[in-house]
Amino acid sequence: MSDHPPSTQDPLLPGLYIVATPIGNLGDITLRAVDILKRCDGVACEDTRVTGKLLKHLGISKPLWRYDDHSEHRDRARLVESMHHRAVALVSDAGTPLVSDPGFRLINDCRDEGIPVISLPGPCAAITGLTLSGLPNDRFLFAGFLPVKDKARRDVLAGLETIDATLIFYETAPRLLKALAAIGTVLPDREIAVARELTKLHEECRRGLSHGLIAYYEANPPKGEIVLLVGPPGAAHISADDADDLLRDALGSMKTSQAAAAVAKATGLDRKALYVRAMELKGQ
Ligand code: SAM
Numbered sequence: 001m002s003d004h005p006p007s008t009q010d011p012l013l014p015g016l017y018i019v020a021t022p023i024g025n026l027g028d029i030t031l032r033a034v035d036i037l038k039r040c041d042g043v044a045c046e047d048t049r050v051t052g053k054l055l056k057h058l059g060i061s062k063p064l065w066r067y068d069d070h071s072e073h074r075d076r077a078r079l080v081e082s083m084h085h086r087a088v089a090l091v092s093d094a095g096t097p098l099v100s101d102p103g104f105r106l107i108n109d110c111r112d113e114g115i116p117v118i119s120l121p122g123p124c125a126a127i128t129g130l131t132l133s134g135l136p137n138d139r140f141l142f143a144g145f146l147p148v149k150d151k152a153r154r155d156v157l158a159g160l161e162t163i164d165a166t167l168i169f170y171e172t173a174p175r176l177l178k179a180l181a182a183i184g185t186v187l188p189d190r191e192i193a194v195a196r197e198l199t200k201l202h203e204e205c206r207r208g209l210s211h212g213l214i215a216y217y218e219a220n221p222p223k224g225e226i227v228l229l230v231g232p233p234g235a236a237h238i239s240a241d242d243a244d245d246l247l248r249d250a251l252g253s254m255k256t257s258q259a260a261a262a263v264a265k266a267t268g269l270d271r272k273a274l275y276v277r278a279m280e281l282k283g284q
Contacts, residue, residue, distance in 0.1 A: 020122025129227030184210030
């Protein structure tokens, strides 16, 4: 902890303030983020409507400047130049700027120009998904969005095959099934977690192997925002609760013996033991 935390009365020093914002639950904005947004001279953001709504919710009114890394070099140079005498907050639509979001070029231009850059930690879907998933977290690799095209997606996964760490991807609901199928093909037997709608009303984190998750999401088409996590090689572990969840789902549409067989196939667990457990669950 700093010995001398800055007072909220102090004028804000010119520079660039990287401000993380909520990924769904507005209560997740930090006290420091609110303080900087109140005291800055203006906010560089992805979408002025999205950020305008957040600031309105916080009772803050500031000039908003649209920014993305593909903005004209001239516009970025002007923004950077202004930070010699202005405090500018950088926000994205949600979460931590620069994490699959704009800001990389801006930060580097500021550093080149000797402009102070200050980063405020806060919400990030990748870290929230990791902590919720229960997958090994001593080592993890964030790999952003998987490519949209099938071959490119498989190639990226193949390139990560030997990484001894939990892999974290951002994914969209319409592409989830294809991504799960590709993981099942390229990285078979890996435990997968689908962390959906984090911090929101319908938050869900479902764990299993690709077959089981594909069967579930075929029957229950996913909606909303998704973090997809893939456990490290050799670490697949299906807890008793996870196995129960898979059995309950399967029992919704199959006979007991079929459900046990399907879950055994998806998890590698013993089919007879699953059958006994499925009978117990039916009796409960
Ligand atoms: N910079 C952001 C962050 O720190 O999380 C991520 C921005 S990226 C453009 C948006 C992607 O993040 C979504 O497509 C989804 O994969 C993931 N994401 C964002 N919010 C989420 C949420 N509430 N639940 C699950 N995933 C989320």
